[in-house]
Amino acid sequence: MDHLPDGARLRSDSTSSSASQSSRSKALLRQRLSQLMTCIEDMSSDDEAGEEVSRTLDEAFQLCGHFVPTDAFRLHIVTWNVATAEPPEDVISLLQLDVQTSTDLYVIGLQEVNAAPMRFISDLLAEDSWSHLFMDTLAPKGFVKVTSVRMQGLLLLVFAKHVHLPYIRNIQTTYTRTGIFGYWGNKGAVSVRFSFYGHMMCLLNCHLAAHITNALQRVDEFEYILETQDFDIFDTPHVLDHKVVFWFGDLNFRIDDHGLHFVRSSINSGRFNLLWSKDQLITMKKNEPFLQEFEEGPLNFKPTYKFDHKSDTYDTSGKKRKPAWTDRILWRIKPLPSEEEEDDDVDDKASTSTDNMQDEYPFLVTQNAYTSDMSYGVSDHKPVVANFTLELRKCFNMPLVHVSPEGVWSADQNAFLTYVVQEDFMSSTWDWIGLYKVGFKHTSDYETFVWVREDELPEVNEVIQRSVDKEKIPLLGGEYVLGYYSTNMNSIIGISENFQILESKRGVMADPIPEDINGISK
DSSP states (O other), X not given: OOOOOOOOXXXXXXXXXXXXXXXXXXXXXXXXXXXXXXHHHHOOSHHHHHHHHHHHHHHHHHHHSOOOOSEEEEEEEEEEEOTTOOOXXXXXXXXXXXXXXXXXXEEEEEESOOOOHHHHHHHHHSOOHXXXXXXXXXXXXXXXXXXXXXXXXXEEEEEEEGGGGGGEEEEEEXXXXXXXXXXXXXXXXXXXXXXXXXXXXXXXXEEOOOSXXXXXXXXXXXHHHHHHOBOSOSSOOBGGGSSEEXXXXXXXXXXXXXXXXXXXXXXXXXXXXXXXXXBHHHHHHHHOHHHHTSBXXXXXXXXXBOBOTTSSXXXXXXXXXXXXXXXXXXXXXXXXXXXXXXXXXXXXXXXXXXHHHHHHSOEEEEEEEEEEOXXXXXXXXXXXXXXXXXXXXXXXXXXXXXXXXXXXXXXXXXXXXXXXXXXXOOOOTTOEEEEEETTOOBTTOOSEEEXXXXXXXXXXXXXXXXXXXXXXXXXXXXXXXXXXXETTTTXXXXXXXXXXXXXXXXXXXXXXXXXXXXXXXX
């Protein structure tokens, strides 16, 4: 039996090491040096000139070499067609919580979540069972659900460590129907976009048309999704405007030509490479330039469709469908502009394009693992997981708002907090500050909240105090944080350090029942 060696980690970035990238860097270097000479001629003060010369030289020298980002974050993506099944007992293995090194972001894309009419209505009133399971599993580990979006059976969940919450901004979601000529949401896409430390990211969970004969229709549907999905963000109104896009889901691409016996024989012998040349997505990429911009790791795992229920055995029903890699995870780094486009920018001294930002703030994506988890059998699909390292240079490292508790907190007296806007942003009198127990599940999982000052918007660096009624403070106390929620950015943009709320004398006298919130006992 031939064994394939473990593939090297796949790496892509928003800066290229090619000769064309080198020439573009030299053009920008000439621009920086020209600015340097202008500084020397124009500055009247030697101190001012020296400071400006030093800064401009630093920028120029950065462009001479390949800048290595200073911060690295781990991203874990799951895609799974759950075939209307109820969740398994746990998802520890799926999230690799038992083996994986520290993760910063979890992204879970599900397809065919039970969307029967009565079930769908009940899920609108309360979180669905899959969301509950992931929140209950991740909250005790310090992860908060940042956002979610659902369209019938398509569900996309995004979780982050709570320390990252102030740096995940401008969250927006959207969806596109492609089922029944675009009128039904059993097929299509749901997406989330946000800024992560200033870098624009988009996550796209798709469920495309089924059946082996519909490969072209799947490509057309994906192209339609990319063309029609838009966001109310001036510099990234469309999916492909984002610096990095992760595309995943039940893409439904099949294996052409090969017969069932050959496919199963290749799988059983571990020679997956014999099937790659007939994988529809791989072959379609050769003819579709927009697909070629998306990267994917090698398919060094068993095809994830179709299995007998609660089994590792491929379909034994009368249809005996050929196994296929229907469930995929790909990514795209926004290409740099052509040399001609960049030369035009260099000639225009007033130009401050986002493409220059790609040079100054590169974004590197390294895929560490790409595999399936065969241990789950609730569906006829096996889940697919991918681990990535995101290396980037932070565009900022200070929260927009600093919020902190003041003095002693207990339910025996009113408590006070202060907040300070540290950088101007589109604040609103509808913003609020929530009191969260450590281990909270999502932004609405607060114990209580107070509105920000409503008579006038804050000035930068102005210290503003708000009070919290003692009747709203938990009697039993515990460890808590305060979070400032921006209604315009749809996210927490400031979070306090952990602090202790003391147990109330009233709570002791009332002989309270032991608390158990989010899996964390008092």
